Amino acid sequence: MLHENDAAFILRDICMGEKTFSSDVKEGKIDIYADIDGLFRVNVDKLTQINMQDELMIATRHNNYPVKKGELLAGTRVIPLLIKQEKLNIALKIANGEKLLQVLPYKDYKVGIITTGSEVYNKRIEDTFTPVIIEKLKQYNLEVTHHEIVNDDKEMILNAIENLKNNGVTMIICTGGMSVDPDDVTPSAIKESGANIISYGAPVLPGAMFLIGYFEDDLPIMGLPGCVMYSKSTVFDLLLPRIVAGIKLCKQDLANLGHGGLCLRCPVCTFPHCEFGKGV
Incomplete structure (x- = not known):
């Protein structure tokens, strides 16, 4: 038999991975915290298997949750005073x-951004999309090193993608022209750029027209639908921390977003302190 505190240390050591730290033990309970800003990852299958055992419990935040240093990640507890x-x-x-x-x-x-659209390219309207992306990137201390504005022309988009790659960017974000209208050529340009397309479309609202692919060197390229510009939270906010x-995302990662992928458009x-994107 083990005292609850002795057992709690074993349970803590099962949980604590890289960049985490723990509290002191108290009545068989230990909390675990983030040691850095980063993406919280949980082995959900093993977590569930352990929680299937009587007299043990581990409660965590959701998998793939962006966290700040010092934030609570999990609590572990041994239920009885003495445990086998x-x-x-x-x-x-x-x-x-x-x-x-x-x-x-x-x-x-x-990060390199390609803004697509004849009205922006011809300076008939202001580019209001790029500032939104820049603000979202700042949350992860990322800066835009290259920005190109192109017309709704497939060859121009292809040239812009190649130019960004040649200039050493390690992430490419394309905005504009992501719907299925005949003059929206951004998706076809990305497909012809040599990237391996993981998915064009995601089971998330807002964000259904999202596209993601990777080049051979694992450089990610994304096509962002217009909703990213005017909706507070979209598929981009769900996937950017992981990227x-x-x-490296796969088709299954995007398919899994369907459960919990409906934003309720709260006033x-x-x-991220809501159910959006928190499927089990």
Whole structure:
């Protein structure tokens, strides 16, 4: 038999991965915190398996949640005052040496933006899209190193993409021309640029017309729908933290967003402290 505090340390060590730290133990309970700004990651399958065991519990924030240094990530608790060693042995076997929780640091991307649209290109209207993107990038300490404005012309867009790549950008964001109208050529240009398209379309509202692909060197390229410009929270806000943390997205990642991917358009937006994008 183990005292609750002794058992709590074992449960803590199962959880604590890179860039995390813990509180002192109190009555069998230990809290775990972020040691850096970054993306919180949880092994949900193993977390569930351990929580299936009687007399043990681990409660966490959602997987893929952007966190700040010092923020609470998880709480662990041993239910009884005394617990059988066997219970902890089962939890250790489930973990199999892998930490359940970690915080991934954000990487230092050099971002290039391509603004598409004849009215902006011909200076008939002001580019109001790029400032929105710049503000969102600032949340992750990213700066735009190159910006090109092009007409609704496939060759111009292709040339702009190639120019950004030649100038050493490590992330490309395209805005404008992302719908299915005949004169919206941004998606076809991205497809012909040599990028491997992961998905054109995402089960998220707002953000259904989102496009993402990768070049051979894993350089991500995104096509952002117009809703990113005027909606407080969109698919871009859900996926940007993962991309900045260096996670290479796949089709399954986007498909998983469907559960919880409906924004309720609250009068006062509280994202990310809401259910948007928090599917299980």
